[in-house]
Amino acid sequence: MVGREPExxxxxxxxxxxxxxxxxxxxxxxxxxxxxxxLAAQHAARAGHLVIRATGVEAETELPYAGLxxxxxxxxPDGGRADGGELKADVRAAFDAVFSRTDGPPxxxxxxxIAVLTLLSSTAARRPLxxxxxxxxxxxxxxxxxxxxxxxxxxxxxxARLLVAVRGDIASRFDTAALPExxxxxxxxxxxxxxxxxxxxxxxxxLRAQVLDEARGNPLALLELPAHIAARPxxxxxxxxxxxxxxxxxxxxxxxxxxxxxxLGDAVRAExxxxxxxxxxxxxxxxxxxxxxxxxxxxxDEAVACGLLVVEPATxxxxxxxxxxxxxxxxxATTDQRRAAHRVLAHVHREDPERRATHLAxxxxxxxxxxxAALEAAARSATRRGGALMAVSWLTRAAELSENRADRSRxxxxxxxxxxxADRLGQARSLARAASAHGSEDDPAAVLxxxxxxxxxxxxxxxxxxxxxxxxxxxxxxxxDGGDGAQVLDRLxxxxxxxxxxxxxxxxxxxxxxxxxxxxDRATARASMYGSTWSDVVxxxxxxxxxxxxxxxxxxxxxxxxxxxxAVSAYHLDVLSPLRPHLERVVDRELDTxxxxxxxxxxxxxxxxxxxxxxxxxxxxxGRRALALAGEHGHGLFAHQTRAYLAQLAALRxxxxxxxxxxxxxxxxxxxxxxxxxxxxxDAVGATIALxxxxxxxxxxxxxxxxxxxxxxxxAYQASRTLLDLVEAALHTGRAEQARAHALAARDxxxxxxxxxxxxxxxxxLALTADDEGEAADMYARAQSHPAAERFPFELARIRLAHxxxxxxxxxxxxARAFLAPAAETLDRxxxxxxxxxxxxxxxxxxxxxxxxxxxxxxLTWQERRVSELAAGGLTNKEIGEQMRLSPRTVxxxxxxxxxxxxxxxxxxxxDALTRLGGQHPAAP
Numbered sequence: 001m002v003g004r005e006p007e008x009x010x011x012x013x014x015x016x017x018x019x020x021x022x023x024x025x026x027x028x029x030x031x032x033x034x035x036x037x038x039l040a041a042q043h044a045a046r047a048g049h050l051v052i053r054a055t056g057v058e059a060e061t062e063l064p065y066a067g068l069x070x071x072x073x074x075x076x077p078d079g080g081r082a083d084g085g086e087l088k089a090d091v092r093a094a095f096d097a098v099f100s101r102t103d104g105p106p107x108x109x110x111x112x113x114i115a116v117l118t119l120l121s122s123t124a125a126r127r128p129l130x131x132x133x134x135x136x137x138x139x140x141x142x143x144x145x146x147x148x149x150x151x152x153x154x155x156x157x158x159x160a161r162l163l164v165a166v167r168g169d170i171a172s173r174f175d176t177a178a179l180p181e182x183x184x185x186x187x188x189x190x191x192x193x194x195x196x197x198x199x200x201x202x203x204x205x206x207l208r209a210q211v212l213d214e215a216r217g218n219p220l221a222l223l224e225l226p227a228h229i230a231a232r233p234x235x236x237x238x239x240x241x242x243x244x245x246x247x248x249x250x251x252x253x254x255x256x257x258x259x260x261x262x263x264l265g266d267a268v269r270a271e272x273x274x275x276x277x278x279x280x281x282x283x284x285x286x287x288x289x290x291x292x293x294x295x296x297x298x299x300x301d302e303a304v305a306c307g308l309l310v311v312e313p314a315t316x317x318x319x320x321x322x323x324x325x326x327x328x329x330x331x332x333a334t335t336d337q338r339r340a341a342h343r344v345l346a347h348v349h350r351e352d353p354e355r356r357a358t359h360l361a362x363x364x365x366x367x368x369x370x371x372x373a374a375l376e377a378a379a380r381s382a383t384r385r386g387g388a389l390m391a392v393s394w395l396t397r398a399a400e401l402s403e404n405r406a407d408r409s410r411x412x413x414x415x416x417x418x419x420x421x422a423d424r425l426g427q428a429r430s431l432a433r434a435a436s437a438h439g440s441e442d443d444p445a446a447v448l449x450x451x452x453x454x455x456x457x458x459x460x461x462x463x464x465x466x467x468x469x470x471x472x473x474x475x476x477x478x479x480x481d482g483g484d485g486a487q488v489l490d491r492l493x494x495x496x497x498x499x500x501x502x503x504x505x506x507x508x509x510x511x512x513x514x515x516x517x518x519x520x521d522r523a524t525a526r527a528s529m530y531g532s533t534w535s536d537v538v539x540x541x542x543x544x545x546x547x548x549x550x551x552x553x554x555x556x557x558x559x560x561x562x563x564x565x566x567a568v569s570a571y572h573l574d575v576l577s578p579l580r581p582h583l584e585r586v587v588d589r590e591l592d593t594x595x596x597x598x599x600x601x602x603x604x605x606x607x608x609x610x611x612x613x614x615x616x617x618x619x620x621x622x623g624r625r626a627l628a629l630a631g632e633h634g635h636g637l638f639a640h641q642t643r644a645y646l647a648q649l650a651a652l653r654x655x656x657x658x659x660x661x662x663x664x665x666x667x668x669x670x671x672x673x674x675x676x677x678x679x680x681x682x683d684a685v686g687a688t689i690a691l692x693x694x695x696x697x698x699x700x701x702x703x704x705x706x707x708x709x710x711x712x713x714x715x716a717y718q719a720s721r722t723l724l725d726l727v728e729a730a731l732h733t734g735r736a737e738q739a740r741a742h743a744l745a746a747r748d749x750x751x752x753x754x755x756x757x758x759x760x761x762x763x764x765x766l767a768l769t770a771d772d773e774g775e776a777a778d779m780y781a782r783a784q785s786h787p788a789a790e791r792f793p794f795e796l797a798r799i800r801l802a803h804x805x806x807x808x809x810x811x812x813x814x815x816a817r818a819f820l821a822p823a824a825e826t827l828d829r830x831x832x833x834x835x836x837x838x839x840x841x842x843x844x845x846x847x848x849x850x851x852x853x854x855x856x857x858x859x860l861t862w863q864e865r866r867v868s869e870l871a872a873g874g875l876t877n878k879e880i881g882e883q884m885r886l887s888p889r890t891v892x893x894x895x896x897x898x899x900x901x902x903x904x905x906x907x908x909x910x911x912d913a914l915t916r917l918g919g920q921h922p923a924a925p
Contacts, residue, residue: 001039002198002219003191004032010182011040014161015047015130020120022151022162024136024174027184029250029324030220033165036184037132040163044130050123051130056138057279058327063354064387065098067143070279071131072116075123087122091115098142109142109588113149117157120150124159135323136164137172142387142589148177169250186217195219200226214252220322221253228256250324257328260306269333271297272308274341276320276329277359278348295348339363354378361397372401376411379418383559388422388595391415396431410488413444417491420452421561421595444488447471451495456597459637459673461503465511468496472515476522486522493519493527494565501534501568501717502637504676509535509715526551526565533569538712538720541754545573555582560590560598567605574755576609577791591629600629600638607645612757614793614830619649640669644681651688652794654833659689680706680718687725692834694899694907695892696732697877703729710741712749720751720758724798727765732907734874740769756788757795764799773810797826801839804846805908813846820846841904845912860898860917867894868902872910 001008014023025033041051052074060066076095077087087095094107094115107115123129133139139147151162166174168183187195192212196203203211203226210229215221261269278295297318303309308325309318320326330338342363349355357378360371375398379391395415402408416431431449451468454460472492493516500512516523516531529547532540548569555563567583570576583602590599603626610619623646630638647662663685670678683705690699703726707719723746730739743765752759760783767779780803783789789796804819824839860868863884870880877888877895884891895907902913 001032001035002195003187004036007036007182007184008039011036011163012043014163015040015043015049017161018158020124020154020157020160022154022164022179024151024177024179024181025163025165025184026168026181027165028169028186028218029167030218030253030322031184031186032219033184034134034322035219037134037163037165041130041132044128044161047128049128049130051132053132053134055279055323056133056135058135058138058330059277059358060279061138061140062390062393063140063358064142064382064390065140065146066355067133067139068116068146069099069143071133071143071147072119075119087119091118095119107585107589109145109149111585113146113153116146116150117153120154120160121157124157128159129161131160131162133162133164136166136174137170139172139174141173144173144177148173148179151177151179187219187222188217192217192219192222196222196226199223218253220324224253224256228259253324254328254331257308257325258332260308261329261332263306264302268300268302269329270337270341271300272303272329273333273337274344275318276326277338277341278345295345339365354381357394361394361401364401367401367403369401369403369407372398372403372407372411375401376414379414383418383595388418388560388590392419392422392431409443413448413488416446416449418595420449421597444471444475444492448488448491448495451499452597455495455499455502456635456637459502459640459670459675461499461508461673461675465496465499465503465508468492468499469511469515472496472519476515476519489519489522490524490527493523494530494561497527497530497534498565502675502677504680504715504717505674506715526562529569530565533572536715537572537754538749538751539714541573542750544569545575545755548573548575549578552579555579560586560595560602564598564601564605567602571605571608572755574612574757574788574792576605577613580606580609596629596633597635597638600626600633600635603629604638604641604645607642611645611649612792614826616649616653616830620646623649636669637675640666640675640678644678644685647685648681648688651685651692653831654692656689656693659685663689677717680716684718684722684725687722687729691725691728694834694904696729696907697888699725699729700733700735709735709738710745712745720746723751723758723761723765724768724795727768728798728802731768732874733876734879736769739765743769756786757792760786760789760792760795760799764795764802767799768802776806793826794830794832797823797830797832797839798835801827801835801842804839805842808842808846813848816846817843817848821848837904838908841909841912845916860901861894864894864898864901865914867891868898868910868914871895871907872914 011023014021025036027033037053041053044051052071054067054071056067057070072095094112097107098112120129120131133147136144136147147162147164151164154160154162164174164179166172186192189212192215196208196211196215199222200208200211207226207229211222211225214229215225261272264272274295275297297309300309300318304311304318308321310321311317312319320329333341339362342359346356346359346363349359353374357371357374361375364371375394379394379398382388382391382394392415395411395418399408399411399415402411412431419431447467448471451464454464472489475489475492496512496515500508503509513531513535516527525547529544529551533544533548548566551566552570555566558566563579563582563586567576567579570579583606587599587602587606590596590602603622607619607622607626610616610622623642627639627642627646630636630642643662644666647659647666650656650659650662663682666678666685667682669675670682683702687699687702687706690696690702703722706722707713707716707726709726709730712719723742727739727742730736730742743762746758746762746765751762763779763783763786767776767783770776770779780799783799784796784803800819800823804816804823807819808816820839820843824836824843827836827839830836866884867880867886870883871877871891875883877891880886880891881888886894902910902917904910904913
């Protein structure tokens with residue numbers, strides 16, 4: 001520990017601190033990080049701490065949660081000790097799910113991190129705890145993510161500490177973990193000289209200078225180089241370029257260890273290799289039992305004698321002297337030697353399907369169906385636990401080991417499909433080409449990969465629809481070799497349905513339904529569900545809510561892309577909320593190491609549910625996150641879809657300019673590509689902006705761009721969702737008959753039986769358009785008493801506002817307040833500013849004092865007064881213009897100036913404002 005006084009002081013303070021905390025040591029190989037970890041562990045042990053040690057294993061960097069299991073195993077009640085006590089059910093379930101003990105729901109990074117914090121707090125409550133992790137750069141991504149989450153929150157867990165060492169020249173998840181860091185650099189020249197002289201006082205002047213030059217202040221090099229240089233044939237070579245600075249220092253040190261390894265017998269080297277590939281250097285510390293089923297080296301005294309292994313004093317276990325020894329052992333071994341070691345480890349881990357499969361894959365050369373099947377099973381397990389990236393590797397290797405062409409093609413196709421879902425589109429395309437024996441672009445796997453690329457990145461719905469349709473028909477007719485045809489066909493059909501949904505056109509859906517019908521029994525029940533709910537919920541959505549609920553019972557056992565497809569059906573049926581907790585549990589996991597595309601869709605669905613439930617602040621945060629991720633991954637379709645949802649939110653909240661900018665961006669991208677799903681949302685946003693501003697004529701024009709009054713355009717996704725918008729705009733522009741026809745069309749189409757939201761808005765539309773007061777009261781009562789009404793606060797508040805307005809005019813202010821007050825409160829809470837102002841104006845007219853002083857009336861000009869009176873009478877801008885010999889634009893300008901003078905924001909408030917204005921004389925024309 002020569003020259004490490006600052007580091008020693010900081011580590012001593014770290015161990016003695018009363019609060020929990022984390023610290024990351026960063027430096028090059030051999031600089032002394034492991035020695036500093038040893039020092040901290042010794043201080044903690046002397047102070048009575050429980051010390052748990054683990055080491056990242058390079059061979060396990062792609063094995064999900066392998067590192068976390070190694071670190072936590074000694075703390076789990078059924079692991080090596082009982083210090084963790086009995087775990088709560090939810091905490092145990094989280095650990096069981098990620099460590100493959102059960103098939104329970106896979107937790108998110110946050111949920112698993114909280115479970116780890118709970119375990120650490122429980123342990124530290126009885127005895128201070130220090131977790132020491134060496135070689136953190138080799139930790140698998142999933143484990144590193146959880147360790148980072150936990151490390152950032154240990155301040156709230158007194159008595160628990162996390163100390164991690166990573167190499168500075170190797171990228172890892174700890175680079176972005178935002179943990180406090182302590183850099184460990186090279187020794188100063190004086191300290192390097194002192195360390196060398198202390199350990200090698202016999203060196204001659206020339207050899208001493210050469211060692212100092214080559215070591216460059218690296219402590220491990222200072223200790224190891226003297227004997228190595230002296231052992232060169234002829235001793236130190238004066239003609240050798242000083243320092244050999246062209247060779248990285250870790251490589252130089254590995255050469256030293258390689259020379260020692262070369263002198264060992266074959267049996268000893270085989271033991272060292274098996275231990276190195278299984279992470280035998282992963283020490284638990286404090287007398288704890290080693291991590292379960294780790295390989296234990298034996299008969300290696302020769303390696304201990306030559307300084308390659310050390311014996312742990314507390315446990316008697318063997319460990320590699322330094323991580324570079326382990327990597328040297330692996331690098332020096334031949335391919336056959338590594339395969340033999342992997343065969344041994346496959347037997348050691350025979351009870352762990354994923355580890356066994358990994359070692360079997362590395363040990364097998366010739367095609368072997370048993371090994372291929374084991375890898376395929378491991379891939380399925382990893383996919384459902386958020387390990388889609390690892391699943392791609394396992395499926396690819398399974399394909400290589402398949403014994404027949406059909407299985408090979410199927411497994412490569414599976415790998416291509418999972419790679420596409422994991423946002424590895426380039427890799428997916430390469431795999432898809434490999435799935436075809438002749439490299440045909442028409443192979444089903446190639447079509448899948450290329451179609452996802454064209455859809456996600458470019459929004460190409462036309463050509464993609466044609467290609468996928470053709471691929472489905474070839475499989476149907478037996479014209480393509482798809483291996484397991486049923487699975488490939490199902491994936492192609494699901495993709496065809498998704499493309500059709502984004503196209504949003506009658507022709508695309510008509511062709512898709514024809515293809516589905518031609519498949520007969522080969523089309524799955526899920527395909528029928530998606531085809532009905534995604535296409536035209538008005539015509540095909542009835543009766544699907546219960547099947548969706550039944551299918552959602554076992555979400556934990558479904559692949560992430562199946563979960564998102566089901567959730568999309570739930571959204572169209574307005575029953576998404578029960579599925580949202582699962583989406584929130586797994587979305588972070590999928591975005592980190594799983595199906596990234598599914599993760600972004602999950603964010604969209606979470607945002608839509610937050611919008612529906614009135615959680616608008618949260619919805620905006622979710623949308624901003626989804627937009628950043630879509631941009632980062634180059635998904636033009638998802639980026640503009642997110643902008644469309646954000647535009648809807650901005651329009652609802654009265655942020656008109658922001659909504660218009662987003663609407664314009666979406667429309668300009670989607671309309672040339674014929675992405676009707678998005679152009680319809682853009683039109684709906686336009687209607688909402690206009691309604692918010694009281695421009696009912698514009699709102700009506702946008703609404704009929706989606707569907708004509710009195711009908712619901714086939715396959716128009718927004719037709720039923722804009723029901724209230726069209727009815728309200730029609731009523732305020734003197735089109736009462738069209739408004740009524742549209743409300744009756746909703747009733748006759750059976751919308752109340754399709755979804756709870758559609759029931760609410762249908763009853764509201766019928767009430768708004770009813771001439772008979774009894775019918776209006778009945779429909780308003782049905783809407784507001786609907787069991788699910790409170791789940792849609794914005795729609796409910798709009799209906800209450802309309803009800804209160806009608807009651808005030810027919811029964812007086814006192815009766816209206818019961819409806820106006822909750823409407824105003826909800827709209828104000830949501831931040832729907834224009835509607836909230838409208839509700840406040842109605843409350844004032846009903847005799848409730850405004851929360852803010854009413855604006856001082858400003859005299860209207862003669863034309864402003866006359867235009868306002870005609871508008872209050874229900875005339876449209878065009879009708880007013882014809883009567884007053886003005887253009888509709890001039891009429892609109894007069895109203896624009898009159899509204900602020902009257903203290904109102906909408907046409908609906910004109911009649912009351914003019915009544916309050918009374919006999920005030922207008923300014924002379």
